[in-house]
Amino acid sequence: MDDDIERLRRILLAMSEVDVEAAEYRELRAQLISELVRMQAEKDLLERLRPIQDQVERIGTRDPDFQLKNFMDAGWK
Template sequence: MDDDIERLRSLLLAMNEVDVEAAEYHKLRAQLISELVRMRAEQDLLERLRPIQDQVERIGTRDPDFDLKSFMDASWE
């Protein structure tokens, strides 16, 4: 997590006197995570895969002459 965001989070929790060790905090955190997971699951699969596809496009086209076995064998030497 970004240092600035972490500092802001800590400050917010301290100003609101939130006890991060309290069961209520952990319950709320679990509920928030559960909701995020649920919302993420509702996204269309193609929407979730798009960032990965974009990264693959940035890598470029595959070298048709690339021999993975030879590459792996050489890395063991």
């Protein structure tokens, strides 16, 4: 999390005297996380995969002569 956002979160919690150990806080936190997960799951699969596909495209085409075993063996030397 961004340092400024984390600092502001701490200030807000301190000023509002929120008890982060309270059951209500933990329940609210769980509900927020659940909602974020639900919203992420609603995204179309292709939309969720697009950032990964973009990274693969930036890497470039696959070398047909690449030998993974030789590459890994060289990493151990």
